[in-house]
Amino acid sequence: MSDALKARALRLLSGREHSRAELARKLGTQADPDSIEALLDRLEALDLLSDARFADSYVRSRQARLGDRRLRQELKQKGVAEHLIDAALHGSTEGEDLERARQVWHKKFGTAPADAREWARQARFLQGRGFAADVIHKLLKDCDDEPA
Structure with missing residues (x-):
C-alpha cells in the first residue's frame, strides 16, 4: 500500500x-x-x-x-x-414523508393544481423527488380541499 x-x-x-x-x-x-x-x-x-x-x-x-x-x-x-x-431510513414515517413532500411542493408550486394536467405535472415532480404515490395523492388531495 x-x-x-x-x-x-x-x-x-x-x-x-x-x-x-x-x-x-x-x-x-x-x-x-x-x-x-x-x-x-x-x-x-x-x-x-x-x-x-x-x-x-x-x-x-x-x-x-x-x-x-x-x-x-x-x-x-x-x-x-x-x-x-x-x-x-429507520426513523422516517409516512407522516414525516408527507410533511417533507408538502414542504418541497410548497416551495416549488405553492398553489393547488387548477386542472388535471397541472395535477399530473405536480405529481410527476414529487414522484421524481422520490415520494411514494400514496403520499403524493394525500398531499395533492389535501391541496384541493383547502379553502381558497
Missing part, C-alpha cells in the same frame, strides 16, 4: 464521508485492485471509513428535499448494503 494512495484516500475522506464502493471507484486509477482493497480494509478497521456512517450522513443531508424511495435508490447506486440503508 503506497503512501500516495493512503494520502489520497485520507484527503477524500477529510472532505466528506464516502461509501466503500465510492472510495474504491475514486481510487481505482491510482493503484491495483488488491492494494486498494487492502487500504479500504485498513481504513474500515481504523473506523475512518464506514458505510453506515456514510448512509446516515447522506440521508441527513438530503432528507429535506427527497423522499425515502429516492434516497434508497441513490444509496444503492453508491454501493451501500440494504440493511445499512434500512437503518439509515
Whole structure:
C-alpha cells in the first residue's frame, strides 16, 4: 500500500464521508485492485471509513428535499448494503414523508393544481423527488380541499 494512495484516500475522506464502493471507484486509477482493497480494509478497521456512517450522513443531508424511495435508490447506486440503508431510513414515517413532500411542493408550486394536467405535472415532480404515490395523492388531495 503506497503512501500516495493512503494520502489520497485520507484527503477524500477529510472532505466528506464516502461509501466503500465510492472510495474504491475514486481510487481505482491510482493503484491495483488488491492494494486498494487492502487500504479500504485498513481504513474500515481504523473506523475512518464506514458505510453506515456514510448512509446516515447522506440521508441527513438530503432528507429535506427527497423522499425515502429516492434516497434508497441513490444509496444503492453508491454501493451501500440494504440493511445499512434500512437503518439509515429507520426513523422516517409516512407522516414525516408527507410533511417533507408538502414542504418541497410548497416551495416549488405553492398553489393547488387548477386542472388535471397541472395535477399530473405536480405529481410527476414529487414522484421524481422520490415520494411514494400514496403520499403524493394525500398531499395533492389535501391541496384541493383547502379553502381558497
